[in-house]
Amino acid sequence: MNAVDVRAVTRQFPGVRALDAVDLSVEEGEIFGLLGPNGSGKTTLFNCLQGLDRPTSGTVSVLGLDPQSDLEALTLRMGVQLQSASAIPRLTVREVLRLFASFYPDSLDIDDLLRELGLESKAGSRLERLSGGQRQRVYIALAMVNDPELLFFDELTSAVDPQARLAIWDILRGLRAKGHTIMLTSHSMEEAQALCDRIAIIDAGRIIALGTPVELIARQGGERLLSLAADPSPDPGLLEGIDGVSSVRLAEGHVQIAGSGNFAPAVLSRLANLGTSVTEMTLHEPDLEDVFVALTGREMRDGEQ
Numbered sequence: 546m547n548a549v550d551v552r553a554v555t556r557q558f559p560g561v562r563a564l565d566a567v568d569l570s571v572e573e574g575e576i577f578g579l580l581g582p583n584g585s586g587k588t589t590l591f592n593c594l595q596g597l598d599r600p601t602s603g604t605v606s607v608l609g610l611d612p613q614s615d616l617e618a619l620t621l622r623m624g625v626q627l628q629s630a631s632a633i634p635r636l637t638v639r640e641v642l643r644l645f646a647s648f649y650p651d652s653l654d655i656d657d658l659l660r661e662l663g664l665e666s667k668a669g670s671r672l673e674r675l676s677g678g679q680r681q682r683v684y685i686a687l688a689m690v691n692d693p694e695l696l697f698f699d700e701l702t703s704a705v706d707p708q709a710r711l712a713i714w715d716i717l718r719g720l721r722a723k724g725h726t727i728m729l730t731s732h733s734m735e736e737a738q739a740l741c742d743r744i745a746i747i748d749a750g751r752i753i754a755l756g757t758p759v760e761l762i763a764r765q766g767g768e769r770l771l772s773l774a775a776d777p778s779p780d781p782g783l784l785e786g787i788d789g790v791s792s793v794r795l796a797e798g799h800v801q802i803a804g805s806g807n808f809a810p811a812v813l814s815r816l817a818n819l820g821t822s823v824t825e826m827t828l829h830e831p832d833l834e835d836v837f838v839a840l841t842g843r844e845m846r847d848g849e850q
């Protein structure tokens with residue numbers, strides 16, 4: 546059984562179709578990323594999955610349950626990340642965990658949870674005193690307190706520094722290793738690539754791509770791009786026949802060589818044979834951002850509304 550099944554889900558608000566015939570499934574035990582620019586429908590879909598909103602048409606099944614009619618049973622089995630703890634800033638980490646644990650008939654041991662999330666030394670600190678990364682770890686702990694099968698995280702790492710981000714990714718990987726299913730939203734293609742088993746890219750309420758990051762990049766025909774400055778600048782025609790190279794062009798004083806496979810060493814050796822010295826070189830691997838640009842004609846961040 547899939548953890549989540551969404552079939553032909555449309556959510557129409559006055560003047561805005563936030564979700565438009567969305568189909569997707571999340572398998573048990575995977576980290577599934579829902580990626581899209583601001584206003585693309587991520588929160589609306591999460592709301593429908595968590596029983597906070599109802600699709601205008603289509604069906605949603607979460608852990609085999611209907612989030613509208615079976616919400617009570619579902620609440621015991623899912624964990625939802627708190628958006629902001631503004632209502633409880635004066636409680637300590639331990640107090641807020643105890644409070645949340647009291648909402649459920651069964652909960653994890655608070656000390657184990659604190660240890661697992663590296664929060665033991667912060668147990669007595671008020672939420673308002675924590676750093677952004679520490680607070681996000683508390684939100685993860687709160688979502689975990691009922692030991693849920695399925696966890697939802699919304700923009701978990703958007704406001705934390707790179708080091709805290711890596712620590713949070715490790716926590717999520719640890720949850721996956723223990724069999725939990727995770728569904729997360731993100732604006733970050735980098736995060737999706739590093740963390741998610743599969744992703745759906747959503748744009749204007751429609752799923753425009755669905756698969757593993759590697760599949761999506763391959764499907765888009767993503768190529769490596771070797772960009773170099775060389776002196777003297779070589780005739781592009783002399784690099785065109787190299788194995789794996791699909792195109793060579795001169796742009797802004799750089800030679801840009803696109804292709805697949807490991808063509809860079811052959812290019813460099815051809816340039817050396819031509820007596821050309823390379824003064825600068827970068828290699829861009831195809832990534833999910835390229836997939837988004839190829840599908841929509843714009844950058845993920847440009848799409849913000």
Ligand SMILES: Nc1ncnc2c1ncn2[C@@H]1O[C@H](COP(=O)(O)OP(=O)(O)OP(=O)(O)O)[C@@H](O)[C@H]1O
Nearest residue numbers: 558559561563581582583584585586587588589590
């Ligand atoms: N209650 C509502 N009433 C009217 N329009 C809404 C409502 N909720 C969301 N929308 C609209 O639906 C669209 C999708 O919004 P949603 O919040 O799902 O996007 P999102 O992808 O989560 O964005 P963000 O990344 O900014 O959180 C937007 O155009 C939004 O303005």
